[in-house]
Amino acid sequence: xxxxxxxxxxxxxxxxxxxxxxxxxxxxxxxxxxxxxxxxxxxxxxxxxxxxxxxxxxxxxxxxxxxxxxxxxxxxxxxxxxxxxxxxxxxxxxxxxxxxxxxxxxxxxxxxxxxxxxxxxxxxxxxxxxxxxxxxxxxxxxxxxxxxxxxxxxxxxxxxxxxxxxxxxxxxxxxxxxxxxxxxxxxxxx
Amino acid sequence: xxxxxxxxxxxxxxxxxxxxxxxxxxxxxxxxxxxxxxxxxxxxxxxxxxxxxxxxxxxxxxxxxxxxxxxxxxxxxxxxxxxxxxxxxxxxxxx
Numbered sequence: 001x002x003x004x005x006x007x008x009x010x011x012x013x014x015x016x017x018x019x020x021x022x023x024x025x026x027x028x029x030x031x032x033x034x035x036x037x038x039x040x041x042x043x044x045x046x047x048x049x050x051x052x053x054x055x056x057x058x059x060x061x062x063x064x065x066x067x068x069x070x071x072x073x074x075x076x077x078x079x080x081x082x083x084x085x086x087x088x089x090x091x092x093x094x095x096x097x098x099x100x101x102x103x104x105x106x107x108x109x110x111x112x113x114x115x116x117x118x119x120x121x122x123x124x125x126x127x128x129x130x131x132x133x134x135x136x137x138x139x140x141x142x143x144x145x146x147x148x149x150x151x152x153x154x155x156x157x158x159x160x161x162x163x164x165x166x167x168x169x170x171x172x173x174x175x176x177x178x179x180x181x182x183x184x185x186x187x188x189x190x
Numbered sequence: 191x192x193x194x195x196x197x198x199x200x201x202x203x204x205x206x207x208x209x210x211x212x213x214x215x216x217x218x219x220x221x222x223x224x225x226x227x228x229x230x231x232x233x234x235x236x237x238x239x240x241x242x243x244x245x246x247x248x249x250x251x252x253x254x255x256x257x258x259x260x261x262x263x264x265x266x267x268x269x270x271x272x273x274x275x276x277x278x279x280x281x282x283x284x285x
Contacts, residue, residue: 022215086223
């Protein structure tokens with residue numbers, strides 16, 4: 001690009017071409033989080049359900065410790081992706097902030113799960129529903145939006161079943177509303 | 191002739207206008223990204239980024255990614271306002 005005098009029309013053409021250059025860039029790799037958290041949360045839900053419903057094991061909730069290494073792994077991956085990215089779009093930032101705020105809400109809910117009468121799973125699935133639906137809207141990817149609706153439906157079911165059964169519903173809900181759209185997103189990223 | 195406001199000389203330059211328009215659409219961008227999208231030479235781009243940064247239109251952050259130095263640019267509020275004023279002035283010329 002050389003320096004020369006711009007006419008008004010050239011100025012406008014340049015502005016619009018640069019803006020459209022910026023528009024088509026958003027980070028890929030969103031499916032990684034869906035697959036990682038989808039598997040971790042689904043397996044933890046189903047294991048918790050199995051231990052609670054079919055065994056005498058007194059501490060079925062220990063299985064949720066698996067989210068700690070997953071969280072660390074997720075953070076490392078996020079930092080690496082950020083380092084690799086040459087550009088951060090407004091959408092990338094918004095995407096990150098949506099899930100970050102959901103993460104904070106999740107911690108608050110876990111802190112006060114006794115006050116929720118241990119119906120926290122239903123609320124957590126509702127949070128995942130919001131995040132998944134909004135992600136689908138931001139990425140213009142309908143399977144995620146449908147996934148978000150399925151998660152919201154799972155939450156409604158959860159509120160109407162026993163706490164033990166909530167883990168089974170949660171596991172199935174995460175599979176259908178989070179993991180499957182995650183794999184579809186992965187397919188699209190290629 | 192009230193519609194003819196002077197065009198901001200800092201923005202009325204091909205490369206600087208390209209940089210500001212590009213940064214307007216993103217949260218932040220690295221030097222190499224801007225270089226690729228504008229097709230500018232590294233030397234020229236460096237000079238123009240310095241000019242924009244001196245006018246506080248953009249923020250330039252130099253950091254290290256591992257051992258590699260990287261320059262990240264971001265548009266500032268002043269930059270957005272200047273861009274808006276530039277576009278409005280431009281409208282006066284076209285209408």
